Structures are given as C-alpha cells and as structure tokens.
Amino acid sequence: MSLQYAILIALTEGPRSGYDIAKLFDQSVGFFWRARHSQIYRELGKLKDKAWAVAKEIVQSDKPNRIEFSITEAGREALMQWSRQPTEPQELKDDFLVQLYGIEAIDLDALRANLLARQERHRDLHAQYQAKYKLLENSDILGDIGRRLALEVALIYEREWGDWCTRALDQLSPEALGSQNNVIPIEQEKRA
Amino acid sequence: MSLQYAILIALTEGPRSGYDIAKLFDQSVGFFWRARHSQIYRELGKLKDKAWAVAKEIVQSDKPNRIEFSITEAGREALMQWSRQPTEPQELKDDFLVQLYGIEAIDLDALRANLLARQERHRDLHAQYQAKYKLLENSDILGDIGRRLALEVALIYEREWGDWCTRALDQLSPEALGSQNNVIPIEQEKRA
DNA sequence: GCGTTCATGTAACCTGTTACATGATTCT
DNA sequence: AGAATCATGTAACAGGTTACATGAACGC
Numbered sequence: 001m002s003l004q005y006a007i008l009i010a011l012t013e014g015p016r017s018g019y020d021i022a023k024l025f026d027q028s029v030g031f032f033w034r035a036r037h038s039q040i041y042r043e044l045g046k047l048k049d050k051a052w053a054v055a056k057e058i059v060q061s062d063k064p065n066r067i068e069f070s071i072t073e074a075g076r077e078a079l080m081q082w083s084r085q086p087t088e089p090q091e092l093k094d095d096f097l098v099q100l101y102g103i104e105a106i107d108l109d110a111l112r113a114n115l116l117a118r119q120e121r122h123r124d125l126h127a128q129y130q131a132k133y134k135l136l137e138n139s140d141i142l143g144d145i146g147r148r149l150a151l152e153v154a155l156i157y158e159r160e161w162g163d164w165c166t167r168a169l170d171q172l173s174p175e176a177l178g179s180q181n182n183v184i185p186i187e188q189e190k191r192a
Numbered sequence: 193m194s195l196q197y198a199i200l201i202a203l204t205e206g207p208r209s210g211y212d213i214a215k216l217f218d219q220s221v222g223f224f225w226r227a228r229h230s231q232i233y234r235e236l237g238k239l240k241d242k243a244w245a246v247a248k249e250i251v252q253s254d255k256p257n258r259i260e261f262s263i264t265e266a267g268r269e270a271l272m273q274w275s276r277q278p279t280e281p282q283e284l285k286d287d288f289l290v291q292l293y294g295i296e297a298i299d300l301d302a303l304r305a306n307l308l309a310r311q312e313r314h315r316d317l318h319a320q321y322q323a324k325y326k327l328l329e330n331s332d333i334l335g336d337i338g339r340r341l342a343l344e345v346a347l348i349y350e351r352e353w354g355d356w357c358t359r360a361l362d363q364l365s366p367e368a369l370g371s372q373n374n375v376i377p378i379e380q381e382k383r384a
Numbered sequence: 385g386c387g388t389t390c391a392t393g394t395a396a397c398c399t400g401t402t403a404c405a406t407g408a409t410t411c412t
Numbered sequence: 413a414g415a416a417t418c419a420t421g422t423a424a425c426a427g428g429t430t431a432c433a434t435g436a437a438c439g440c
C-alpha cells in the first residue's frame with residue numbers, strides 16, 4: 001500500500017510521468033522508499049482505477065510521448081487519511097547482523113572484507129545526504145523542515161553504521177582476537 | 193534466500209524444531225531477521241530438499257510430537273559460502289519519512305501523535321536490547337563479541353531514532369512553527 | 385555503429401503476511 | 413469452562429524483483 005502513497009506524495013509537487021517518478025525515486029522521496037519502474041507503472045494503474053490520480057497523454061515530437069499523472073481531490077483526501085493512521089517503524093533486518101550472530105559458523109576473513117566494503121558505502125552515502133541537507137539548511141518553510149528532518153535520519157543512519165563498522169573492524173581484527181581466529185587455512189579450503 | 197541461512201545459523205546451536213525456531217526468532221537471531229512460523233515451516237522443507245538439514249521425529253508422550261532439524265555438513269558448507277558473498281546493507285524504508293517528506297500534504301497533528309508513539313516504542317526496545325547486551329558484557333569469546341556487536345547496532349538504532357523523535361517533536365511543535373500550522377480545523381474535517 | 389536517455393509496459397518469480405485448520409495438554 | 417502453550421502445516425494474497433519486450437532520438 002505504502003508505495004501508492006509515496007507516489008501520491010511525489011504527485012503533490014505537480015504532474016509526473018511514470019518515468020519521472022522512477023527517476024525521482026532515485027533521489028529525494030526515494031531515499032525513504034525505493035521502487036523499480038515496473039512496480040511504479042503497476043501502482044499508477046491502481047491509482048488511476050481508484051481515481052486518486054488522472055492520466056493525460058502529452059504528445060511530444062522530439063521524444064516519445066509521455067503519460068502524465070496528476071493527483072485528484074480524492075487522492076489528496078486519501079493521503080490525509082493515510083497520515084492519520086499509525087505507521088510501523090522499519091525493523092532491523094540485515095543478513096550481515098545474522099552472520100555476526102552466528103560468527104562461529106562463518107568465514108571471518110570474508111566478514112572483515114564485507115565490513116570494509118560497507119564502511120566505504122556508508123561513508124559515500126553519508127556524503128551524498130550531507131550535500132542534499134546543506135541545500136535545506138537555514139530555511140524555515142514547513143516543507144523544508146520536514147525534508148530536513150527526514151534527511152537527518154538518513155544522515156544519522158549512515159554515520160552510525162559507518163562508525164560502528166570502524167569499531168567492529170577493530171574488535172574483530174586478528175590482533176584483537178588473538179588465538180580465536182577461526183579462519184580456515186587455505187590448504188583445507190582447496191580440498192573442499 | 194537469507195531466511196534459509198538465518199535458520200541454518202539457528203541450527204548451528206543444536207537441533208531445533210520449527211516451533212523452536214519460531215520462538216527463537218522472537219528473540220536473539222530474530223532481532224535481525226524475523227519470520228512467521230508459516231514461512232519457517234516452508235523454508236525448513238526447502239532446507240531438507242537441499243539436504244542442508246535433516247529431519248527427525250521426536251516422539252513425546254506428554255506433548256505433541258516434534259520434528260527436529262539438524263544442520264548437515266552440506267549445510268555448514270553453504271553457510272560458509274554464503275558468508276563469502278558480499279551482503280547488501282538494509283536501506284532506509286519508512287513510510288513515516290515519506291510523510292515527513294510530503295509534510296505539506298498530510299495531517300500535522302496526526303504526525304505529531306505518531307512521533308510520540310514512536311518515541312515511546314524506541315525507548316522500550318532500547319531498554320530491551322540493553323538488558324540482552326548486559327548479559328554479554330565483559331566476555332571475550334568470539335561468539336559473544338559477534339553477538340555483542342550485532343546487539344550494539346540494535347541499541348544504537350533505537351537510541352538514535354528515539355533521540356531524533358524528541359528533536360522532531362520539538363521542531364514541529366505548534367510553538368516552533370508559529371503560523372505555519374497546517375492543521376485542518378475540525379469543522380472543515382467534519383464536512384469531508 | 386554503439387551506448388545512453390527517453391518512455392512504457394508485461395510476465396514470471398520470490399518473499400512474506402494473513403487467515404484457515406487441527407488437536408492435545410496444562411493452568412486458572 | 414476457557415485460555416494458553418505446544419506443535420504442525422496449507423492456501424490465498426500482497427508486495428517487490430528480474431527479465432523480457434519495443435522503439436525513437438542523440439551524441440561519440
């Protein structure tokens with residue numbers, strides 16, 4: 001259901017085509033709810049069926065035609081109703097943490113490599129969000145306050161994951177673990 | 193796929209029935225990967241088909257019989273292989289943040305109520321994780337280090353969300369927003 | 385000639401949720 | 413008598429991903 005509302009939110013900024021929304025979902029709103037174009041077209045169809053949005057074909061000569069969707073009054077009302085229901089926070093769900101939990105049964109070296117890769121990823125994303133955040137600083141328009149708060153979550157999320165990776169790498173380093181290194185010798189692995 | 197591995201991790205601690213795993217998934221490993229019993233039974237069937245686990249019926253006189261699953265050598269090997277592949281970090285996906293992003297189109301009062309409810313939830317969960325964490329403190333067994341690090345993520349996650357809720361409530365309070373309060377008067381709503 | 389961007393869609397599949405279904409024992 | 417715990421499963425559906433499919437225009 002939520003994707004439909006996320007699309008409606010995108011439509012409150014003006015008419016958008018499926019293609020537009022797909023691109024938008026790679027930035028802005030999409031930081032908090034991602035979707036592939038295949039799914040977006042599917043959901044746009046449902047929005048049309050419910051009359052929460054209306055479609056209009058825009059004829060273009062230089063590019064392929066586009067089908068623009070606009071939010072209707074019923075759509076706005078649906079958004080309002082949606083916001084009045086309690087939302088469920090996203091729960092932690094990460095196979096990496098599952099691996100950590102079962103650390104004795106997995107390859108420690110691979111885990112370390114994974115940690116390193118993640119650390120880099122989180123730092124990259126943090127920088128990305130920070131750039132977006134800077135653009136909203138010092139504004140006190142309601143919309144900007146909201147978007148800033150949302151981005152703040154993203155910033156903290158990446159920052160804390162990044163920092164945690166550093167600590168984890170430290171605690172799981174061969175030096176810190178001493179003799180408890182469970183890495184399977186290469187010779188044994190080659191036989192398997 | 194990941195659920196199968198999460199189940200295998202649970203089985204590394206010893207033979208477990210579907211029922212056991214379902215309960216386990218409400219604590220420990222399940223903090224990082226949740227599943228309903230219906231899904232667990234389905235995945236256990238697949239593990240059996242792949243010979244990553246074997247089933248054995250335990251006859252009980254006082255309680256209904258149980259079917260215990262044990263991890264096989266092939267299962268352990270599958271876990272190893274799995275841990276050698278890069279994992280994708282969980283991306284932020286939260287309809288609440290979508291609402292914040294489209295704050296102009298939603299009911300601010302409802303959003304505030306939602307924030308308050310979430311704040312409480314995060315504090316509760318934080319306390320819960322903290323209790324679990326305490327039990328692992330000061331141990332330097334590899335397994336405990338892993339579980340501690342995993343729990344640390346959960347702790348930080350809840351703490352930061354909780355703190356953020358406080359700041360958000362502050363910034364979105366009627367006093368802070370002044371005239372920008374977009375709440376729809378009750379009279380108008382009653383007509384709709 | 386080749387890749388990219390623009391633009392829209394369908395089909396098959398996988399994962400996860402909700403609800404249905406059954407039945408014994410133990411506790412209050 | 414009724415609720416909770418133990419214990420196993422199936423069926424239908426919802427949400428999301430991957431791959432398939434098509435085709436024009438533009439820059440290198």
